[in-house]
Amino acid sequence: MTDSHLAQVNIGRIVAPLDSPELADFVALQPEINALADQSPGFVWRMVDADGMDATGIRPAGNDALLLFNCSVWESVEALQRFTYHSDHLRVLSRRREWFRRMTEAHQALWWIPAGHRPTVDEAMERIAMLRENGPGPQAFTFRAPYPAPSEAARL
Amino acid sequence: MTDEDATFDMLAVLSDPVRRRLYRYVAAAPEEVGRDAAAEAAGISRSLAAFHLDKLVEAGLLTVSFRRLSGRTGPGAGRPAKLYRRAEGEHAVSVPPRSYEAVGRLLAEVLENAGLDRELQAAARAAGAAQPDGRADDVEAVLRARGYEPFWDGETLRLRNCPYHALATEFPALICGMNLALIEGLAPGQWSPALNPCPGGCCVALSKKKTH
Numbered sequence: 001m002t003d004s005h006l007a008q009v010n011i012g013r014i015v016a017p018l019d020s021p022e023l024a025d026f027v028a029l030q031p032e033i034n035a036l037a038d039q040s041p042g043f044v045w046r047m048v049d050a051d052g053m054d055a056t057g058i059r060p061a062g063n064d065a066l067l068l069f070n071c072s073v074w075e076s077v078e079a080l081q082r083f084t085y086h087s088d089h090l091r092v093l094s095r096r097r098e099w100f101r102r103m104t105e106a107h108q109a110l111w112w113i114p115a116g117h118r119p120t121v122d123e124a125m126e127r128i129a130m131l132r133e134n135g136p137g138p139q140a141f142t143f144r145a146p147y148p149a150p151s152e153a154a155r156l
Numbered sequence: 157m158t159d160e161d162a163t164f165d166m167l168a169v170l171s172d173p174v175r176r177r178l179y180r181y182v183a184a185a186p187e188e189v190g191r192d193a194a195a196e197a198a199g200i201s202r203s204l205a206a207f208h209l210d211k212l213v214e215a216g217l218l219t220v221s222f223r224r225l226s227g228r229t230g231p232g233a234g235r236p237a238k239l240y241r242r243a244e245g246e247h248a249v250s251v252p253p254r255s256y257e258a259v260g261r262l263l264a265e266v267l268e269n270a271g272l273d274r275e276l277q278a279a280a281r282a283a284g285a286a287q288p289d290g291r292a293d294d295v296e297a298v299l300r301a302r303g304y305e306p307f308w309d310g311e312t313l314r315l316r317n318c319p320y321h322a323l324a325t326e327f328p329a330l331i332c333g334m335n336l337a338l339i340e341g342l343a344p345g346q347w348s349p350a351l352n353p354c355p356g357g358c359c360v361a362l363s364k365k366k367t368h
Contacts, residue, residue: 085332094336102271
């Protein structure tokens, strides 16, 4: 097996507070979708807040209550892609504009980590910043411009 | 030979009606198809089916794999059967030349960047409902006519083909949401379409609403 894992972070600005009626469906779907991720092939780890259920309590940019943060680790780009776009998670994605504001800057980043490493909030936010500043590269990339894992690159 | 010439040559293989029947059968089948089943579906002999199926493989429209249908392995399990399925990739020609694919990608990119998912979904739902076949009772026939290649998986009507495959791969959330809304628009009230992706096929599946 590979000794690299894929980390992903995405942030999203919700249209109203989590306890508002606008976000009710989104909040209600969270347990199901998180359980689905946990059981997906290639899933390694996801960051959870102090409650231990999901990451909705994590606020990366200090006191901004409307900026949601999500970070997880997968065995491969394909595994993450299968969960994101070819599972029931797609149901959430197709309704994203009901719950999230459009972001003009990059709001998702992928990067390779040594297997066993657990990204921190700061590390994840740094990857988004890298993507915003430099565009996709080996240090921070996207589904549309993926980079191979370091071990794979070494074997080539 | 230009790319367009190559595509014309490939599609010319389908001008034979027997081959077209075989191709349609294999392409719409939920699983790989053996020679016997294909021959029966096309109403021809096994050897003629084998001949035409291999022409379709040569043209790059079908691909082949070998598997023992008995499920047994080892000596005495028999020879593996030659199985056919639709090849990946899509081929389109337009006379005169038109490039709606390039336009589609450009429009999708703009919609994606502008975050116009809900506007697109509303338009798709209306377009589905407005079509002349939109309220036809036979939703299976309506979907088949639109290229979805429906098949029954127990109580669920699944769709073997995504008519928007290339765009859906590039803009999944946008295009799959649009596709769902379109099918919601054209399916009669007793159906509930939902996003329920099946491998290789369309992300939408339909089930009958429970009546109480």
